[in-house]
Each structure stands twice: as structure tokens, then as C-alpha cells.
Amino acid sequence: MKLVALAMLLVASLCYAQDTGDFRPAATNVLDAQYPRVDSAGRAEFRFKAPDATAVKLNFWSGPKLDLAKQVDGFWTVTTPPLVPGLHYYTIVVDGAEVSDPSSHSYYGGGKDASCIEIPEAGSTYYSPQDVPHGQVREVWYHSDVTGTWRHALVYTPPGYDEHTKVRYPVLYLQHGGGEDETGWIKQGHANFILDNLIAAGTAKPMIVVMANGYARRAGAAPPPAGRPFGSPEMMKAMQEMMTAFEDDVTKALIPFIDSTFRTIADREHRAMAGLSMGGMQTFTVTFDRLDLFSYIGGFSGAAMAFGGQTFDAKTSLHGELADPTAFAKKVHLLWLGVGTDEPAMMHTGIVNLHNSLTEAHVQHVFYESPGTAHEWQTWRRDLKDFAPRLFQ
Amino acid sequence: MKLVALAMLLVASLCYAQDTGDFRPAATNVLDAQYPRVDSAGRAEFRFKAPDATAVKLNFWSGPKLDLAKQVDGFWTVTTPPLVPGLHYYTIVVDGAEVSDPSSHSYYGGGKDASCIEIPEAGSTYYSPQDVPHGQVREVWYHSDVTGTWRHALVYTPPGYDEHTKVRYPVLYLQHGGGEDETGWIKQGHANFILDNLIAAGTAKPMIVVMANGYARRAGAAPPPAGRPFGSPEMMKAMQEMMTAFEDDVTKALIPFIDSTFRTIADREHRAMAGLSMGGMQTFTVTFDRLDLFSYIGGFSGAAMAFGGQTFDAKTSLHGELADPTAFAKKVHLLWLGVGTDEPAMMHTGIVNLHNSLTEAHVQHVFYESPGTAHEWQTWRRDLKDFAPRLFQ
Numbered sequence: 001m002k003l004v005a006l007a008m009l010l011v012a013s014l015c016y017a018q019d020t021g022d023f024r025p026a027a028t029n030v031l032d033a034q035y036p037r038v039d040s041a042g043r044a045e046f047r048f049k050a051p052d053a054t055a056v057k058l059n060f061w062s063g064p065k066l067d068l069a070k071q072v073d074g075f076w077t078v079t080t081p082p083l084v085p086g087l088h089y090y091t092i093v094v095d096g097a098e099v100s101d102p103s104s105h106s107y108y109g110g111g112k113d114a115s116c117i118e119i120p121e122a123g124s125t126y127y128s129p130q131d132v133p134h135g136q137v138r139e140v141w142y143h144s145d146v147t148g149t150w151r152h153a154l155v156y157t158p159p160g161y162d163e164h165t166k167v168r169y170p171v172l173y174l175q176h177g178g179g180e181d182e183t184g185w186i187k188q189g190h191a192n193f194i195l196d197n198l199i200a201a202g203t204a205k206p207m208i209v210v211m212a213n214g215y216a217r218r219a220g221a222a223p224p225p226a227g228r229p230f231g232s233p234e235m236m237k238a239m240q241e242m243m244t245a246f247e248d249d250v251t252k253a254l255i256p257f258i259d260s261t262f263r264t265i266a267d268r269e270h271r272a273m274a275g276l277s278m279g280g281m282q283t284f285t286v287t288f289d290r291l292d293l294f295s296y297i298g299g300f301s302g303a304a305m306a307f308g309g310q311t312f313d314a315k316t317s318l319h320g321e322l323a324d325p326t327a328f329a330k331k332v333h334l335l336w337l338g339v340g341t342d343e344p345a346m347m348h349t350g351i352v353n354l355h356n357s358l359t360e361a362h363v364q365h366v367f368y369e370s371p372g373t374a375h376e377w378q379t380w381r382r383d384l385k386d387f388a389p390r391l392f393q
Numbered sequence: 394m395k396l397v398a399l400a401m402l403l404v405a406s407l408c409y410a411q412d413t414g415d416f417r418p419a420a421t422n423v424l425d426a427q428y429p430r431v432d433s434a435g436r437a438e439f440r441f442k443a444p445d446a447t448a449v450k451l452n453f454w455s456g457p458k459l460d461l462a463k464q465v466d467g468f469w470t471v472t473t474p475p476l477v478p479g480l481h482y483y484t485i486v487v488d489g490a491e492v493s494d495p496s497s498h499s500y501y502g503g504g505k506d507a508s509c510i511e512i513p514e515a516g517s518t519y520y521s522p523q524d525v526p527h528g529q530v531r532e533v534w535y536h537s538d539v540t541g542t543w544r545h546a547l548v549y550t551p552p553g554y555d556e557h558t559k560v561r562y563p564v565l566y567l568q569h570g571g572g573e574d575e576t577g578w579i580k581q582g583h584a585n586f587i588l589d590n591l592i593a594a595g596t597a598k599p600m601i602v603v604m605a606n607g608y609a610r611r612a613g614a615a616p617p618p619a620g621r622p623f624g625s626p627e628m629m630k631a632m633q634e635m636m637t638a639f640e641d642d643v644t645k646a647l648i649p650f651i652d653s654t655f656r657t658i659a660d661r662e663h664r665a666m667a668g669l670s671m672g673g674m675q676t677f678t679v680t681f682d683r684l685d686l687f688s689y690i691g692g693f694s695g696a697a698m699a700f701g702g703q704t705f706d707a708k709t710s711l712h713g714e715l716a717d718p719t720a721f722a723k724k725v726h727l728l729w730l731g732v733g734t735d736e737p738a739m740m741h742t743g744i745v746n747l748h749n750s751l752t753e754a755h756v757q758h759v760f761y762e763s764p765g766t767a768h769e770w771q772t773w774r775r776d777l778k779d780f781a782p783r784l785f786q
Contacts (some may be wrong), residue, residue: 030501030504030505030506031504031574031608032504032616032617034619048490049489049490049491050487050488050489050490051488051489051490052447052448052488052489052490053446053487053488053489053490054445054488055445056490074489092492094443094446094487094488094490094492095443095444095445095446095447095487095488096442096443096444096445096446096467097441097442097443097444097445097446097449097487097492098442098495099485099487099490099492099493099495100492100493100495100499100506102491102492102493102505102506103505104506105506106493106499106506108423111423111424111425112423112495112496113423113493113495113497113498113499113506129534129543131536134533134534136531136532136533137531137532138529138530138531138532139529139530139531139532139579139585140527140529141522141527143524150522162654162655165558181424186532192532215424223425224425226427261555262555
């Protein structure tokens with residue numbers, strides 16, 4: 001009898017521990033919002049007010065889909081299993097309406113201002129503000145004759161930029177993914193803190209980082225046709241047109257604007273480009289078209305897309321630049337590929353295959369696999385942490 | 394019979410005109426979102442997907458509350474009456490859940506990332522990007538010993554700041570309202586474009602504008618008590634503590650950081666402060682406490698709150714600084730008050746009364762009423778347009 005009571009007590013105390021834990025409001029919450037909250041095991045507790053709803057669901061874009069339970073006070077709640085560390089996009093689905101969580105700050109992804117929750121990674125300080133000198137992130141507007149519009153970009157200037165007025169800096173062009181925009185690398189990725197910390201440690205050279213908007217439409221061009229399925233001829237044509245307009249915008253409007261506005265070293269030896277997902281595809285397309293402009297290249301979870309489903313062939317792909325690996329290694333100082341081990345199989349396999357093909361063709365490159373992470377920002381934060389120190393050395 | 398047919402045709406064509414209009418996607422929409430859309434009469438058409446909902450409402454925070462009607466495709470729609478030009482916060486209420494519209498970009502207000510719709514003002518170009526030199530908006534982080542945290546601020550540097558490395562500039566500290574944050578003056582207010590355009594026209598002096606976060610809690614202090622009603626002793630005490638912590642943060646952390654980081658003219662003759670609503674109250678409190686630091690003062694829809702419901706008395710209010718109007722006019726070069734004619738009666742009356750009291754006490758000041766606008770951003774854009782040219786002349 002005593003043993004049973006002890007066992008019950010043990011079960012009760014375990015349940016109690018599970019129910020209370022050490023939950024803290026998520027770093028991604030709006031000011032003073034108590035929910036969602038996260039415990040040290042990475043579990044997250046959500047609370048959403050919908051007094052008249054009949055069904056409320058929680059939809060992690062790269063994670064679990066969960067039903068919330070209605071409480072007597074009109075709030076709906078759920079506690080997740082432990083989540084992978086990093087920043088996770090999510091949506092609340094209330095009676096079929098997919099909306100953001102008013103308790104979360106918003107982060108542009110999936111073509112809208114979406115919710116995110118930050119699950120801390122134990123021991124990782126490289127993407128949070130530390131007691132080191134901080135660079136600035138500058139919003140700039142430049143007029144593009146390519147698009148016929150004012151375009152918005154963010155520019156990270158390293159610590160000391162304003163003080164050392166004679167110093168010129170190399171530049172990394174760093175692109176966001178599809179459905180995101182130029183704010184992603186700062187708001188979601190914390191690229192500024194990653195660079196601040198790497199530069200303070202002496203691991204990365206002080207550099208300017210330019211984050212541009214990856215969508216471009218030529219002046220006077222019609223918007224893409226609405227409602228056509230992905231992969232349809234109309235959509236493929238629209239994407240191709242966007243790609244060439246973006247490339248022209250980068251090379252004819254953005255780079256000249258950056259080089260005339262900031263103290264850059266305006267040559268290919270001091271210019272890098274990298275991007276994630278769609279931005280990785282754009283990076284490979286732009287840089288291999290214009291190796292006169294770039295000598296460092298990074299594809300984060302996206303490089304393989306540059307081949308549009310075609311098998312990579314070192315002799316013919318990428319304008320045949322890789323056919324002579326020795327000549328290529330002299331010309332391009334870094335060819336960098338990354339992918340998360342938990343990304344969708346097609347993405348993961350595509351990049352692993354590209355890595356293998358490059359190896360077989362004796363093309364010098366770096367391949368990095370982020371352990372346990374999906375097609376999400378934790379993968380790309382790690383990518384940048386590995387990539388940036390290899391630039392301009 | 395023919396006349397009746399003609400009349401029916403006329404009615405039908407009028408209805409048709411009302412139904413189609415010249416609607417265009419709102420400037421506040423996310424990329425390529427077709428709804429909400431606005432016509433030249435200022436009417437807005439909303440469309441929101443909620444297939445399983447039983448009631449969907451549109452809630453303008455300073456405007457109409459409207460029911461949406463369910464369509465067969467699972468979308469809910471409504472067309473508003475003509476709205477006042479400017480930026481309007483709104484929420485969608487779906488089965489009792491108050492959420493943002495996924496079609497709108499988000500704007501921090503009401504303590505969350507909320508939706509806004511921009512209703513164009515015919516002929517107004519002063520708050521949109523024109524073909525003039527553009528300043529930069531810089532995100533900076535400074536460590537505050539007052540709060541014990543890294544704090545985020547935005548800093549507008551005028552066109553030419555980077556080129557003219559020997560030139561020093563005056564500074565305007567410009568504060569957001571309650572429920573908003575330091576991003577408001579740029580995202581909602583377009584303060585950068587207003588300054589760009591005024592500076593290009595030669596109307597305003599080139600100046601630095603600092604937009605700080607108006608919430609502050611002293612290092613180690615407990616968060617304010619949750620769930621206490623506004624006006625309760627606990628909340629009044631918490632607000633008072635936030636006010637003094639904010640003042641210390643501005644004077645002991647922010648201003649020294651700005652003066653050591655940017656090429657400012659670091660004296661009271663070249664330092665202004667203004668703010669809207671809560672920021673107006675904070676401006677009056679901080680500047681009158683520290684007239685050794687500021688000589689230009691602006692209260693946009695908020696100055697009267699600095700008296701905490703007390704009757705203004707020129708002899709005793711604001712530390713008696715206004716008791717000698719001649720001495721005050723020598724010391725403070727601009728005392729500026731503004732309010733929209735359509736603001737809530739208490740707000741409007743409070744500021745008009747303050748204006749009248751100042752006039753009776755012979756205190757030199759500027760009073761501006763924004764015609765037809767409420768406690769909204771169009772009022773504060775107009776305020777800044779009138780206020781900024783009066784600075785540092």
C-alpha cells in the first residue's frame with residue numbers, strides 16, 4: 001500500500017514537473033506578453049483568445065500540427081513536445097482562418113507577416129547581442145532604372161565604420177528566401193549579431209553586408225498571372241523573368257548604388273554573394289553569370305535549385321566554369337554549400353548530390369551539414385557562422 | 394415605360410459604378426496581395442478567408458466597426474464608406490478572436506503587430522519617397538546601465554551625412570505613442586520621407602532624428618502588476634516608475650551614446666525633443682526637467698497629459714518655468730502643441746485648454762490643429778511637417 005502511494009506520489013510529481021516546468025516568455029513575444037512560453041526542454045506553451053471559435057489549431061511550418069483545447073475563460077491552450085532549437089514559423093488556424101498570433105512579433109515569411117517562436121539553443125551565444133562593439137543596420141532606398149521603382153535594402157556596417165573614415169571594406173551580398181524579404185536576415189537570422197560576434201572574436205574580417213529585396217519586376221512589365229500552379233509554363237516564365245530582372249537590378253542598380261554610397265572595396269576580389277533557399281538559387285545564377293563581379297559564393301539550402309531540376313554536369317553546368325577545376329579555384333576563392341540534415345528529402349538529396357558531383361569533378365568547395373535542423377533559420381544562422389569567417393582572408 | 398427603363402438603367406449603372414470603382418491594392422499590403430483595396434473616394438474593400446467561421450468583423454481603432462459577409466468561396470468581404478485619408482489601424486475579429494489581416498503588413502500598435510490600411514491623400518507627396526536625396530535610417534543598439542539591457546533605437550541621418558565627414562548636425566529626439574514602439578515614426582509615420590522632402594526643399598535644416606523605445610524598466614525592478622485597471626494606484630505607480638526610468642535612460646544612456654556615436658552638435662541649442670500621445674507627455678516631462686539639455690519642445694496629441702489631469706497653472710506647472718514668459722521665450726526657442734480636430738473630446742479639449750492657458754499667460758508657443766483627423770498617424774505626419782522646419786533656424 002505504501003509502495004502504491006509512493007508510486008502515485010512519484011507519478012503526481014512527474015506530472016507536476018511536466019505541468020509547471022521552468023517556462024519563460026519567448027524572446028519573440030511582443031512586449032510583456034506572457035505566452036507563448038518556453039521551458040529548458042524546448043517545450044512551448046501557447047495561449048490564444050477565441051471565445052466563440054469551434055476549432056483552433058497550431059501549425060508549425062516545419063514542425064508539428066497541434067489542436068488547442070478550449071478553456072473556460074475563452075482561451076485555447078496547448079503545450080508542444082520539445083522543439084528543435086531555433087526560430088520556428090507558425091500560424092494559428094481559427095475556424096479555418098489562418099492567422100498570426102497577436103502575442104508574437106511578426107516576421108515576414110510565407111508572403112505575409114507571420115508569427116515565430118524562438119527556442120533557445122543551450123550554450124549558443126553567437127547569434128545574440130553580447131558585450132562587444134555593435135555594427136549598425138541601415139535602411140537605404142535606391143532608385144532602380146531596371147524596376148522603375150524606389151527599392152528598399154538593409155546594409156550592415158561593421159563596428160568602427162563611422163570612426164575610421166579612411167578605411168574601405170569588402171562587401172557580402174546576402175539574400176533571403178522565397179516568401180521572405182530583405183528584413184529576414186536581421187529579424188529572423190540575427191546576421192548583425194552573428195557578424196558583430198565573429199568580428200569581435202577576430203574570426204571574420206570587418207565587412208559590409210547588403211541585404212536586398214529578392215523580388216524584381218521590370219519597369220512596365222505586367223504582374224505574374226494569378227492562380228497558376230507552381231511549375232506551370234506561365235509560372236516558370238514569370239519566375240525566369242523575375243530572376244533576370246533581379247540579376248539586372250543587382251548588377252546595374254544595387255552594386256553601383258552601394259559602391260557610391262558606402263566605403264567599399266569595389267572589385268571582385270572583395271565582393272561575395274550568398275543566399276538561402278531561393279536566394280541560394282539567385283546567388284548561383286547571378287555570380288556564375290558575372291564572375292567578373294564576384295569571387296566568393298555561398299548557397300544555403302538552395303544552390304541545387306540553380307540547375308532547375310537538371311542533372312549537374314561539371315563540363316556544361318554553370319557556363320562550364322567548373323570544367324577546369326584548377327582554373328576555377330584560382331578565380332573563385334570560395335564555393336560554399338550548406339544544408340540541414342532534417343530538410344525535406346528533395347532539398348537535402350539535391351544538395352548532397354551536388355556536393356558529391358563537385359567532389360567527383362575535383363572542384364574545390366566547402367560542404368556543411370547542419371545537424372538536426374530543417375529548412376529553417378537555425379540552419380542558416382549556422383551557415384553564416386561557418387561561411388563569413390572564410391571571406392576576404 | 395421607356396422612362397422607367399431609363400431610370401432603371403441609370404440606377405443599375407450607378408450601382409455598377411459603386412461596385413467596381415477604381416479600386417487598387419492598398420500601399421500597406423504585403424507583396425502582390427490584391428486585398429484590401431482602396432478607391433479614389435477612399436472606400437476600402439476587404440477580403441478575408443475564414444471558411445468555417447460564423448461571424449467576421451472589421452474593427453477600425455479610430456473608425457467604423459463593420460460586419461463582413463460570407464461568400465460562397467469561404468471568403469468574407471465588406472466595402473467601407475469613404476475613410477479619412479491617412480493610415481488606419483484595424484483588426485479582424487473572427488469568432489471572437491481579434492487578429493491581424495494576413496494581407497496587410499504589420500505595424501506595431503496597441504501592443505502588438507497590427508494591421509494598417511493607407512488611404513491616400515489627394516495631392517499629398519510630402520510623406521512618400523520623391524526623387525530627392527534620401528537619408529538613411531539606422532538601427533543601433535546601446536547598452537543602458539539604467540535598464541541593464543541592450544536597447545534598440547532608430548536613427549535617421551540626413552542626406553550627405555556620410556559624404557560630409559566634417560559636418561556636425563543638430564538632433565531631434567522623436568518619440569512614439571503608447572502601445573507603439575521605436576519603429577512607428579518610420580513605418581507608420583514615414584518620418585524619414587518627410588525629413589528628406591523638407592530638407593530637399595530647403596524648408597528644414599539637415600538634422601539627425603533619434604527614435605528610441607519609450608518603455609523602460611530599471612535594472613532589477615519587477616514587472617508591473619498584471620491585470621490592474623488603468624488608473625489604479627498600482628498602475629499609476631508603475632507608469633510613474635516607467636517615466637522616471639525612461640527619463641534617466643534618455644539623459645544618462647541614450648544622449649551620451651548618440652553624441653559619442655554620431656556627429657552631433659552636443660548642446661541644448663541644437664537638441665530638440667517631440668513625441669506623440671504618450672511620447673508627448675514624456676517629452677514635456679523630460680524636457681522641462683532638463684532644460685539644460687533641450688531648447689525645442691513639441692507635443693503631438695499628448696502634451697496635456699503631462700499634467701496628469703491637474704489644471705495647468707503657469708506659475709507652478711512645469712516647475713514654474715513659464716511664470717516669466719519673457720525669460721522662457723529666451724530659453725526655449727520653440728514650444729509646439731498639436732492636435733487633430735477629430736480626436737476624442739477629452740484629448741482635443743485638454744490640448745485646446747492648454748493652448749488657451751498658455752495664450753492667457755503670454756507664453757510664446759505654436760498651436761496647430763490638423764483638420765478632420767483623429768488620434769492617428771495623419772495628424773502626426775502633419776505635425777512633423779509643421780514642426781521640423783521650425784527647428785534649429
